[in-house]
Amino acid sequence: MIPVIEVKHLHKKFDNFVAVEDVNFTVNQGDVYGFLGPNGAGKSTTIRMMTTLIKPTSGEINFFGKSLTTDRKNILSRIGSIIEKPDFYLYLSARKNLRILGELSKADYSNKKIEELLDLVGLLSRADSKVKTYSYGMKQRLGLAQALLHDPDVIILDEPTNGLDPFGMKEIRDLILYLSKEKGKTIFLSSHILSEVEMIANRMVILNKGKVIVEGVVKDLLNTSAMTVTYDVSSSQKAKESLESTQWKDSFLRSTDTTITLTVKSNDVADITKLFVEKSISVNSVVPVRSLEEYFISLTSEEANVHVR
């Protein structure tokens, strides 16, 4: 595994307010790396430091083994980013915006390249419309196009599906997966839509109050954590009784006449289903509602300080 982004002991203080405190993480080549945290966790500040918009108070940020401080221009020419919201020169067309940003990035900003990108994000038919006529979702797509303009090795995406309809969100997710799997790009993805990170990220870090509270492989983190499952059964009362003498006796969360909701580990779901069937309780459906969202909430609300590698 080749480390592409290394963030070491990163601190940022605004007057007396500590926005980021001793943040460390490593993103490897080809990773789709989820960057999570509640509002005010320090995500945007960290991303801004990673793109040289904000100077760190202390700490180190390396890309491709080189320091961002000393090799800024070379590094930025290999990074594409959407930071917070997609802002453009509203009085210019999408084509002109991309041309200007292409020239700044010393990228190929030929009409052909620009049209390819606009086609990729579904904006080719509006290439010559002024950006002020675009919806937020269209600007978000244009934001993605500008991030890809110079064929970067690393793509930093801050809430890339914000403002998109479900269809657009899926398209962007598919595009991120395509860029990662087919083009070998390293993706650093900050998102508040946790299911999105769960679906596409292989590794992640969770920030809370400026500190890293967990970092690791998404699958490992979720497998070791509790999840919520709702069983649609013939009798919730019988189901509850059947759990009394088992290791899952404390897993009960709530129930209705025909549903019982439990908090269990993901690899216990099948065993509980088997137990119900053995006790002659019909199981009509099993709906797992445990997701990264619950994991995230439990971690950030407890202010846990766990490191999983």
Place this chain on the structure above:
Amino acid sequence: MFTYVKLELIKIFSKIRSIVAFLAIGFIVPLIASAMYLEGNQVLNLALQPFKDTFDFSGNFLNGYLVVVFILTGLYVHIPLLISIVAGDMLSGEATSGTYRMMLSRPISRTQMVVSKYIAVIIYTLLLVAWVGVLSFGIGLLLFGTGDLITIRSAITIVPEADVPWRFLYAFGFAGLSMSVIASIAFMFSSFVENTLGPLISTFATIILFTIITSFDYSLFDTIQPLLFTNYINSWRLFFDNPIDWAKITTSIWALVLHLIVCLGVSIYVVRKKDILS
């Protein structure tokens, strides 16, 4: 750098407010010229009245050259406003629109960005001053023809017709420099804030304050006055004196150039230190 300046010029000239300045000049200049065509002789007679007992005036004094001087004098108040609107938006506009993020996360240094924007706004300013010159000369000479140039300040000066064009060339060059200083002040203020109105108000507050200090003849201000740009920006008029006070003009040029350098330096320093939070 050339590429960055070109991009900044594209941005400037894609904004309606930048074009409006040219349109406004295009409207005001013919308006002043028309007014002078209709009532110029009465105005000139009124101005010369105190001297008519002592001097005998003959020739076409209400000519195109006098019209240009009138226009330049009149617009010296308005051009700074038009320039400040554009210059005051150069950096703050990127902050307001959020495009700082797009720009500065690319392989361009902050110094390069500030310098390219600065050069672009100076080019814009010089083009606007040149536009005033071309338009006022074109209309003035077309409607009024040529002749000796008479200027009345503390004394009456008559510049022979043959001498007028090169003096105007220098005067407009100096006006370009003066207006560039105004632009650079608005530009500097735009590095401090994240709105367009702030730099505009600050620039005019500075002009008004400095003009007041410059115009008062108190010993308290004697040491300050030489440091203020308002002490020098009207020195274009010196080109129509006889003889021309080259020493004073040279001092004015150096003082204004110093202002340009200081404003650019401050802007670079502020932007380099700034955390982009917009």
